[in-house]
Amino acid sequence: MKYRLTGLIVVGVCLAAICCAMGASKGAKSRAGTQRNEKREARPQAPRVQPPQLTHADEKYGEHPKQAFDLYLVPSEIDWIEENKNGAEKVYSHDLIAAEALKFVRANQDRPFFLYVPFTIPHVALMVPEDSLAEYQDLEPDPPYDGKRGYVAHPRPRACYAGMVTRMDKSVGQIMDLLKELGLDDNTLVFFASDNGPTTAGGSEAGFFESAGPLHGLKGSVWEGGVRIPFIVRWPGQIKPGSESDHIGAFWDFLPTCAELLGEQPPKGIDGISLLPTLLARPGQKEHEYLYWELNGQQGVRMGDWKAVRLKPDQKIQLFNLKTDLGEQNDVADQHPEIVARMRDILTNGRTESEVFPLQRAGANANTKSKNKTDKNKSKAKKKDKE
Numbered sequence: 001m002k003y004r005l006t007g008l009i010v011v012g013v014c015l016a017a018i019c020c021a022m023g024a025s026k027g028a029k030s031r032a033g034t035q036r037n038e039k040r041e042a043r044p045q046a047p048r049v050q051p052p053q054l055t056h057a058d059e060k061y062g063e064h065p066k067q068a069f070d071l072y073l074v075p076s077e078i079d080w081i082e083e084n085k086n087g088a089e090k091v092y093s094h095d096l097i098a099a100e101a102l103k104f105v106r107a108n109q110d111r112p113f114f115l116y117v118p119f120t121i122p123h124v125a126l127m128v129p130e131d132s133l134a135e136y137q138d139l140e141p142d143p144p145y146d147g148k149r150g151y152v153a154h155p156r157p158r159a160c161y162a163g164m165v166t167r168m169d170k171s172v173g174q175i176m177d178l179l180k181e182l183g184l185d186d187n188t189l190v191f192f193a194s195d196n197g198p199t200t201a202g203g204s205e206a207g208f209f210e211s212a213g214p215l216h217g218l219k220g221s222v223w224e225g226g227v228r229i230p231f232i233v234r235w236p237g238q239i240k241p242g243s244e245s246d247h248i249g250a251f252w253d254f255l256p257t258c259a260e261l262l263g264e265q266p267p268k269g270i271d272g273i274s275l276l277p278t279l280l281a282r283p284g285q286k287e288h289e290y291l292y293w294e295l296n297g298q299q300g301v302r303m304g305d306w307k308a309v310r311l312k313p314d315q316k317i318q319l320f321n322l323k324t325d326l327g328e329q330n331d332v333a334d335q336h337p338e339i340v341a342r343m344r345d346i347l348t349n350g351r352t353e354s355e356v357f358p359l360q361r362a363g364a365n366a367n368t369k370s371k372n373k374t375d376k377n378k379s380k381a382k383k384k385d386k387e
Contacts, residue, residue, distance in 0.1 A: 005189060081096070094167065095129075097118065122165045124151045124202030125202055126152065126157050132166060133163045136156075137156075143157075145157035151201070153203075193251075194229040195229070197218055198211035198219060198225070199218055220296075222294070227300065247275070249288070252271050256273055256274040257279075290303040307320045308339075308346075317347070319343065
């Protein structure tokens with residue numbers, strides 16, 4: 001079955017948001033574009049929110065006899081931000097990306113389109129325009145960040161982070177409002193998600209904001225706090241507002257979900273499965289046998305309610321029942337040797353070695369070392385607040 005939609009919008013926030021709308025009238029040409037991304041500088045710090053340039057992936061158009069649209073990317077061009085040259089930081093890149101997204105939707109409202117909007121906030125460094133900072137001027141306590149955990153120092157780090165989240169949220173709201181204004185709302189499927197869990201790098205305080213909730217671990221780990229993320233989907237008239245699902249899925253399910261929406265078959269040999277039956281509350285939802293993650297020597301497997309974690313290839317496999325232990329605090333591996341054996345097989349055979357990202361890399365760091373990092377951060381934040 002092919003669903004009749006207008007466009008596909010993906011709003012990617014770092015922690016990431018995704019918004020989609022898709023489809024076409026028969027025989028119509030479609031527009032596909034990749035919005036401007038920050039060009040990361042060749043230095044150890046991650047993207048700045050007020051960079052001197054943005055890269056823009058241009059596009060050509062083509063029609064496929066069986067598909068609604070194809071995308072052919074050509075080499076990126078660099079758009080210099082004159083106001084940010086020579087170290088000046090006068091223009092907020094997030095605002096430029098948001099404006100381009102609105103412009104793109106208006107320009108392509110009469111034909112099928114795909115839009116990817118790569119919002120970079122609230123990724124550190126902690127930087128936000130004064131109007132957003134002022135919204136949280138009464139947030140206390142808010143001790144200054146000295147820059148020793150990377151990126152740049154900030155006198156009001158908590159207010160800044162809150163302002164970044166709020167600014168991103170307002171930009172998503174502007175896109176949603178525009179869809180309603182243009183009469184595209186009912187034909188738009190919207191996904192909102194994060195790319196990973198929260199962090200304490202660069203002055204962010206996951207403990208103060210309780211960003212990981214009851215989950216253990218942070219970004220860069222395979223604990224639930226590192227890999228479990230919000231996933232909110234909206235499609236008026238198709239998805240019941242306020243409904244919830246316990247279906248276990250992952251980002252690699254996005255491609256087959258889109259393929260089913262288009263009435264196409266996904267590529268063979270991929271791990272993703274379509275989430276559409278769950279989204280539309282219809283029978284026939286396939287389930288993953290397991291989900292697998294690895295990073296810097298860490299390995300994690302989710303199999304139903306069971307979660308296995310191995311922090312290094314030569315270490316013991318830890319096992320947790322997430323149904324009764326969402327915070328991954330009670331290792332029950334000794335009580336369930338048969339499940340541990342199955343997990344060990346997946347950790348060995350459920351992966352493909354990569355030359356670019358080997359399981360163990362020289363200098364693999366420290367996110368694996370502290371099992372209680374989230375709890376310690378929360379304790380420190382509460383202690384500071386009391387002081």
